Amino acid sequence: MFEDNFWQEILNITLLSLRVSGTAVLIGALIGIPVGALLGLKQFKGKRAVMRFADIMLKSIINTFMGLPPVFVGLIVYLLLTASGPLGWLGLLYTPTAMIITQLIMVVPIIIGVTMSAVGSVEKSIREKALSLGATETQAAWLVLKEARMGVLTSIIAAFGAAISEVGGIMITGGNIRWWTRTLTTAIVIETELGDFTMALTLGAILLSMAFIINLALTIVQLKEARR
């Protein structure tokens, strides 16, 4: 009943969404996991007021960035990449790369924040136990990271969930160009405006299924964690 084109376009849109958000989360994990782990391991635990102040500031800043409004990120990336902007010469505006950069800025704080708290929550007891069993500081730190693995996985799933459903940022930096930078979310916006509800609802159903799969994965991880 639909033209071949219809399904082809849907496939194209879905794959682009997966590619943009997947790449952003992958690079985000490469940056965020080591940084989050390091911050979780080296907690600013000193007695001095300065250290406590640094700890509070750092955590507040990370928490703020975890809830960064995508539209605002999009705006900043747009201003950087636009022809007259400082990085305009790269010619990246309205490309999938620009969208990846936008989402990367969004997901890195999420991965850092969740990893940091997962590592921090097991840090004291596991580290002491490992040291007491004869481990060196490095061996103990490595064990802490291994014990926090479920939390790290949670951070990745949560980041992907945020990225795949994000619309404001990639709309601005990707431009929502058909067959080029149109993703599930931006397509739903345009199809709704054009009145093509069949297309919009089909894309919505795909997005919803993805959200369901992500939450299913998160729930499984959390249930495993709850048995601890």
Add this chain to the structure above:
Amino acid sequence: MPKVEVQNLSKEYAGRQVLKDMTFSVQSGELFVLVGPNGAGKTTLLRILDLLDEPTSGKILLDGEIVNYSAKNKAALRRKIGMVFQQTVLFNMSVFDNVAYPLKVRNESERNIEQMVKKTLELVQLNGFERKNALALSGGEAQRVAIAQALVIEPELLLLDEPTANLDPRNVSIVEEVLSYVNRERKTTIVMTTHNMFQAENLADRLAFLNEGKIELMGTFQEISGKLSGPVKSFARMENVFHGFSKITAEGTSIVDIGGGLQIEAAFNKVGNVTLHVPPEDIILSVRPLISSARNTFEGKITQISDMGHVVKLKVNVGANKNFTVQITKRSFNEMQLNIDSKVYIAFKASSVQIK
């Protein structure tokens, strides 16, 4: 030569003197038990002996050498020490891998690891548990894994913080057997804390009573049992000790007839004459009849009030010339407006009852 020497040890935490000028030594091969109320400083002392915390002043000697707190020296010394924490912490991996961990960080060969883990799991009666995830174990099994982790390296010094608190009687006896075995057969020096006086009496070569960061008394059980006074007295089972005949109930607990028509239900099954102890801090006191899950409730009258600082000790007569000593906080005492002759209700769980 003493295995452990503690000289003029003091420790401050957040402005509070937790340990005050403590001096004692533990001989090689000795089983030394620290007894005392919560907050006496037992855990802090063990953490210092495990080199996890540094003393504020004073020093520790291990095998006659003063402990120096460089990371390298600490790591070297810790390799001879096994520690079992009060809170059981196990790693999210199989029982085998948990017990193998201390050997892996010591770069033992695969074959050695295999053998030593097997031997140690047999010792704590957990053979067959190798492949189970350690986090899926019951409390008693988890505690035995933690003990296996400390024992697998065959430590010269074994430190245990309340190793049998919160364990059921079967697990308690397994743990006690393991400790006597390694102390007797391997000549492992053991320093452990407990608040179960029966256990201290059964296991200890010597014991020390800690109270408010100080050693109040030290020696063999015979040497000190006559000299106890004040706050340590209850820990020496001088209070709340009852004798009676025990019968097993349908639920597998025991009912002990302590005379005067009074019965105590206890979470063990034993027939015959027994001696019981109920720790004063395990008893709940109320001015109204209690509706609770505790299996033992009695109505009584306060006959004596002793102020011990943070806590207040009350003597409650429950009839038939039987008295319970109950320990409550000063704040609860003030809030409940208690006096001599106040009518009160006391309750305690069957699992709080200790047996000799």
